[in-house]
Amino acid sequence: MDRNRGIQWSDQIYDAVVALVLLGVGLVGTAPAGANEGIGIGRATYPLVAVAALALAVRRRWPLATLGVVTVATTAYLVLGYPYGPILFAFLVAVYTVAAYLPLRTGAVAGGVALAVLLVHVVVGVRPLGLLGAMPAAAWVVVPFAVGTTVRLVRENAARGRVDEARRLADAERLRVAREVHDVVGHGLAAIHMQAEIALHLLARKPEQAEAALTAISRTSKEALDELRVTLTVARRDEAADDRAPTPGLAQLPQLRDRLAGAGVPVTVEVTGEPRTLPVAVDLAAYRVVQESLTNVLRHAGPATATVRLRHTSSGVEIEVTDTGRGAVPGPGGGYGLAGMRERVTALGGTFTAGPAPGGGFRVSATLPVEEAQ
Template sequence: MIPSSARQALARHARPVREAAARLTHPLVEALVTGAADPAGRPRSRRLRPRMPRALGLLPFRTIDLVLLADLALTFTLFDAGLSLLRDGVIRTHSPLDAEVLTFAALAFSLPLALRGRWPLAAWRMAIVLIPLGTVVSRQLSDPPYSTAATIMYVLVVYAVAVRSERHITVGVWIVSVLVAWMIHPGSLAVVAGIVTVTVLFGHNVRARRLAIGLLAQEERRSRQALAGQAVLEERTRIARELHDVVAHHMSVIAIQAEAVPLRAAGDAERLEEGLREIRALSLAAMTEMRRVLGVLREDDGHPDIAPQPGLGRLEELIDTARSAGLTVTLKVGGDLTGLPTAVSLSAYRIAQESLSNAMRHAPGSAVSMRIARYGAELHVQVTNDAGHRSPGEPRRMGHGLIGMRERVSMLGGSLWAGPVGAGFAVTAILPITENA
């Protein structure tokens, strides 16, 4: 009986040996039995896979793989050339080998090439078995026993394995190739090892380069997707700013209407009903705008359904709403406002809307003068209101509306001035008119 302490010590010393043996045999096992090449190599150009002519449309495949056709053509060429060389060798050496044996040797030196495009490791495993069998015939006719056909076939198959397989599998292929070459013909081992080494290194470098190009293309796609996502988020953020402009305006009008309608009705049920209808219409409009903006913000597929935004074409509607809230609005338009870029028209509308909302909140019942004019490549928007019914001592607070105005004007590269004028307030914006606005 071996003591337990001795068994443990032996196991401790044997473990590194087993690990080293596993590391050495792993590439061989992968290459010969368990390994698999990449499911697909580098995507081929469309010129290498043209579509099938319409006259041949009944065939089960729709494209022609020119690489596969080239491999098949080269396989047949190597078979024919190898068979001719073997026959010449039989005639030269007066060997008694019959035609079936020569045909088998020619197939052994050419057939694996037909499989290398789709199954490179299977093609190499076939070659590593068939070449020794074929050399049993060829060694009786020449020395060394490797024919030109066998060399070309094996180099192309090993190259396909190196391009399509991981590094440890390629190492296993190299080791097996050198061992088989040593067993077949030790005298040519150096030449065979050199050819196989150059082929393996070249194929592995091609694989590394293709993987690097693939990773770079993947990173570029991710960058484009990230930029597209960022653009979508920026667009959603810009649309979210519309929420304040739209809802604040409508809510201000609704609040003022709710206070003014009972006073204007003075007990008249018909006038009270008319005022309530106006409040209801404004509420529905505010809810519609809010649903539109929130619907855009909730889109997750990267393709928001952005509804058309208002422009200066709806300016009269905006002014009518302000007048119904008690403001006295005077509008003057100068120049041709048709054909303005969408961003300019939308920004001018929002500036006018926010200015009227500010007048409703801070100077109810005020007289508002609005002038929108086009001067060459610029659109000028000027809105001025007096103090209205605002108490003289009431402080004026700076809200988000003016910040939104400045962001809009800055986005277009224009300029904005907003501040008190006497007892009232004035907003002046200059928006450049450009084709990309």
């Protein structure tokens, strides 16, 4: 039933056209075929030809029933001694349909039964052929069955390829969203954690400064939530973008710098070159590289300061983030954050390096290309 629901009107029309064409070929070509073989036709010739051809109009809706009707009509035609002619085309199409549209085992059983029935005409009937006639009769089943099976396998492989491609795209989208959430939540929680530690340390002795730290926590959490909301809204294609927070980009570096300063990490931003409007993907990647680099400073560098250098060139933008901290690579193998930054940059055709800085501390460097037309 599921297969029948999947049959389109265009397929039904096509099958009907095939049936009518084969009917016309059978009505026109059977008599000449008989004359060529020196065999006459009888009263049942054309009714059997018509039944075999017209049954193909529903060949994809009911392939087994179609094969059964065509096999009986063709066998009766041959048993009566009528000439080999266009009716065999209908039989070939019926066998092909079973092989192409049914599971292999079902199609093989149906083809075997059809062959057994068809072989009746080689041993009984008006013109028995004996065992020598079995070979050509077997070819009428084996050849279309092999062709139909090949077509079905190609179609199934193509369908699996489409499923695999859809799964790959879904996995890539999940990875993208996970990376965005990691960058947003990781940075926000790191800043909040540091500010909370400061507030707890100052609460008893300098409550006014503790209040400032708590205010910074409130502001940082709100900004992180707004940014997370934007990220998840963009990921959900069926909803409009949230206008309450802008899409992250280099224009938000001042807010990012202020958040890190409130968490106890002074950040200096140096910009050289003529700033220009960057493509959204490049702008977002550049911001995420700076954000994740500063988050790593906050988490791993200890008491330190950080410097962000942006250099706008005719071919793109160059980013360098250095700190005066311990200089150790964060986490085993550089951490998920470094891997995520590298994937972002290389996906856009850029270059990325990270490691201890020559004069101490840690250095992250990235180059993001921009097309000239942009």
